[in-house]
Amino acid sequence: MLVDTPAHTDVLIVGAGPTGLALAIDLARRGTDALLVERAPALSPGSRGKGLQPRTLEVLEDLGALEAVRAHAAPYPPLQLWNGGRPQREQRMFDAIEPTQAQPYTQPLMLPQWRTQQLLHERLRALGGRVAFGHELTALAQDEHGVSAEFTGGHRVRARYLVAxxxxxxxxRTLLGIGMSGQDVDPQPMVVADMTVNGLDREHWHVFPPTDDQAGGATLALCPLPGGQDFQLLARHPGAREIDLTLEGLRATVTAHTHLHADQIEAVHWASTFRARTALADRFRDRRVLLAGDAAHLHSPAGGQGLNTSIQDAYNLGWKLDAVLTGTAHTSLLDTYEEERRPNAAAMLELTTAVHHGKARRGRATAQLDLGYRQSPLSVETRPDLPEDALHAGDRAPDGHHAGTRLFHTLHGPHWTLLTVNTDTELPDAACPVLRIPTHQAYGTGVFLIRPDGYIGWAGHTTHGLTTYATRHGAPIG
Ligand SMILES: Cc1cc2nc3c(=O)[nH]c(=O)nc-3n(C[C@H](O)[C@H](O)[C@H](O)COP(=O)(O)OP(=O)(O)OC[C@H]3O[C@@H](n4cnc5c(N)ncnc54)[C@H](O)[C@@H]3O)c2cc1C
Structure with missing residues (x-):
């Protein structure tokens, strides 16, 4: 048994990064028994994944964390390119997408990852959950009933499912022998650091491209982080030299590639190195163990998708674990986690690698609003001859307004939702919210059963087949 923690739990979540915290929140609001363990003594510092994409904002809204996020986050500043100490042109990082009632959030927000984690942790605590810090998983074994995990100090926890x-x-992943194939997106190591910099405005993300005599060398960027005076330094590092992360070392890196003087770099609060890599785990599941977040996929930071894809994993998994644990759905529901998330992660990896090499823009695809699960066995579309661009089962359920309130206010929460649009078809009994609206441009016409994670599970012109679908997948209908 870990100090102050139970020896048994339904879901053991290993790692309190964004993935573990988001999953713990989703399970806590469902009342699912879960234990979140973290080897470090506190949440990780550092601004690392600072971009929250529009679809993630919707997820955070559902998890009850968006208000706090918005209070601390800021829109992305425009890029300011520099050359020879002179400001050049400005550039937008992301393509502008018009917000509509169906998609209210279209621009990403910037928030240092340490703050995102802090806010998720606060939300978890408000729901009665917590993180068991200072416990490192070192071994695990599975049998048909559960997983036994061992931690430093010989402590053990038995769980029905474990999420890596x-x-x-x-x-x-290593203990299970699950392979992860991928490649370096950039052979040069990268330096990332949070630092106080004087003499640069905070309205721009300052980018210093390589000069001609730095062939293959350094692009360096300094991005003002919201909620303080820090800038995030991101710099390609010539691999030949050892990377010096001290104040003096980072001053040397910055002054070598910018017009800034050493004493303008006042302090370094956190610094790390990494190699931009793209990699995908061969499997996302091994019997009672599920891989999520960076444990399952690694992205180049260029596309700003790693943290976002990780939170989406957690959001996809939470309701499925709960439904299987409560016996409302068959255990095969958990198979759909890998079926849905692995192809999605693979597509995002392709996108982030293309963005890294300047071959794709940061536009609709990086917003993740069009991401969905049409090919999933969980998506049943019974309306014939729908045009490709019409809303299908498997797609994200759009927001909208009805009777003075947002659809998301009904959709959000741990439940399924039964929605009809422009039809008075008789409905079976439902122990979940039922909403009948006369018209909605994005939905068109039909009966829609919307999953707890906000995707359309089943769609039809009539309810024929709805109850069978609902019974199989744990929706309280019929
Ligand atoms: C420079 C940089 C910039 C980035 N920019 C972006 C961006 O703009 N947008 C974006 O979406 N993503 C970005 N990312 C990626 C983002 O940081 C990751 O995708 C994200 O942290 C993944 O979250 P996670 O919870 O899966 O893993 P992590 O954040 O790595 O969390 C894993 C946790 O598990 C703990 N742990 C590990 N082993 C054990 C063990 N044996 N027992 C117990 N606990 C353990 C660790 O201590 C850690 O706290 C960036 C990353 C870097 C490095």
Whole structure:
């Protein structure tokens, strides 16, 4: 048994990064018994994944964390390119997408990852959950009833399911022998640091491209982080030299590639190195163990998708674990986690690698609003001859307004939702919210059963087949 924690739990979540925290929140609001363990003594510092994409904002809204996020986050500043100490042109990082009632959030927000984690942790605590810090998983064994995990100090925990949210170097993935194939997107190591910089405005993300005599050398960027005076330094580092992360070392890196003087770099609060890599785990599941977040996929930071894809994993998994644990759905529901998330992660990896090499823009695809699960066995579309661009089963359920309130206010929460649009078809009994609206441009016409994670599970012109679908997948209908 871990200090102050139970020896048994339904879901053992290993790792309190964004993935583990988001999953713990989703399970806590469902009342699912879960234990979140973290090897470090506190949440990780550092601004690392600072971009929250529009679809993630919707997820955070559902998890009850968006208001706090918005209070601390800021829109992305425009890029300011520099050359020879002179400001050049400005550039937008992301393509502008018009917000509509169906998609209210279209621009990403910037928030240092340490703050995102802090806010998720606060939300978890408000729901009665907590993180068991200072416990490192070192071994695990599975049988048909559960997973036995061992931690430093010989402590043991028995769980019905284990979720590996333990990051790119996942101990759990290694212990299970699950391969991860991928490649370096850039052979040069990168330096990332949070630092106080004087003499640069905070309205721009300052980018210093390589000069001609730095062939293959350094692009360096300094981005003002919201909620303080820090800038995030991101710099390609010539691999030949040892990377010096001290104040003096980072001053040397910055002054070598910008017009800034050493004493303008006043302090370094956190610094790390990494190699931009793209990699995908061969499997996302091994019997009672599920991989999520960076443990399952690694992205180049260029596309700003790693943290977002990780939170989407957690959001996809939470309701499925709960439904299987409560017996409302068959255990095969958990198979759909890998079926849905692995192809999605693969597509996002392609996108982030293309963005890294300047071959794709940061536009609709990086917003993740069009991401969905049409090919999933969980998506049943019974309306014939729908045009490709019409809303299908498997797609994200759009927001909208009805009777003075947002659809998301009904959709959000741990439940399924039964929605009809422009039809008075008789409905079976439902122990979940039922909403009948006369018209909605994006939905068109039909009966829609919307999953707890906000995707359309089943769609039809009539309810024929709805109850069978609902019974199989744990929706309280019929
Ligand atoms: C420079 C940089 C910039 C980035 N920019 C972006 C961006 O703009 N947008 C974006 O979406 N993403 C970005 N990312 C990626 C983002 O940081 C990761 O995708 C994200 O942290 C993944 O979250 P996670 O919870 O899966 O893993 P992590 O954040 O790595 O968390 C894993 C946790 O598990 C713990 N742990 C590990 N092993 C064990 C064990 N054996 N027992 C117990 N606990 C354990 C670790 O201590 C850690 O706290 C960036 C990353 C970097 C490095």
């Amino acid at each position: 949210a333990d990051g790119g170097r996942s101990t759990v």
